[in-house]
Amino acid sequence: MSGTTGGPVLEAAGVGVRFGGIRALDGVGMTLRAGEVCGLIGPNGAGKTTFFDVVSGIRRPDEGRVLLDGEDITRRSPVWRARHGMRRTFQRQQLFGQLTVADNLLVAQEWRGGGGGLAADLLAAPTRRTYERRRRERASSMLHACGLDALAGEYAGALPVGQARMVELARAGVEGARVVLLDEPASGMTDDEICQLKSVIRHLSDQQGCAVLLVEHNVAFVMDLCSRIVVLDLGTVLAEGTPAAVRADPAVRDAYLGPAG
């Protein structure tokens, strides 16, 4: 389980989303603290991805609010949220397949600009070179933390699924991440890769102070890694608590975990 946690970074309150007659989310609330790893689990169709879409700004909710550091960001764009430290991975991989692994991590830092603007870029001014060096240092340090040093020069599109997922995580965490939303990060990974994944997520929460929220169907992985778990069912929060409390909850067993839980 992850270590100490800080104050609330992300809050969702009363979030509701309808698709025609379907209530995908209904009054969902949640708070995520700095340095915390929280699991979001539940049966297929429970609303987990829709909740990620609302938090990351891809979908505007019909009801409710999302707050980042206490500021209402419900109407903010995904780009604004990314610029303010929100990162997300998707069930379907979204790497730049024709770039190398290292370049995927460099591109992820481009949004800040190179320092000194276009003129500095053209003249390769010292500020520009310093920014570039820092970018490369951050990329190689993150690749190292993820056990990906040997793959830095490989094309991302040629990687097997487990390694590609790890690169996505590295790209999400390489710079400025504060809230990290991971959609099925362990899917397609070998047991060794899952061990590495756990240690990288712990690195993000413990060392970088990120608030991590992850959707994952690998229950053993979630129970081992998360300090808190929120269970969604039919668009509402069915239960919330420590892994032990959630595992023991009869309603959660009925709806999701089954008797052997």
Ligand SMILES: Nc1ncnc2c1ncn2[C@@H]1O[C@H](COP(=O)(O)OP(=O)(O)OP(=O)(O)O)[C@@H](O)[C@H]1O
């Ligand atoms: N674009 C959409 N149009 C219509 N209905 C949708 C749409 N997206 C999701 N839904 C419905 O909303 C509900 C919640 O779906 P969602 O994908 O958020 O669940 P989930 O918990 O992520 O499921 P899974 O574990 O299978 O990924 C489901 O009933 C789903 O069919």
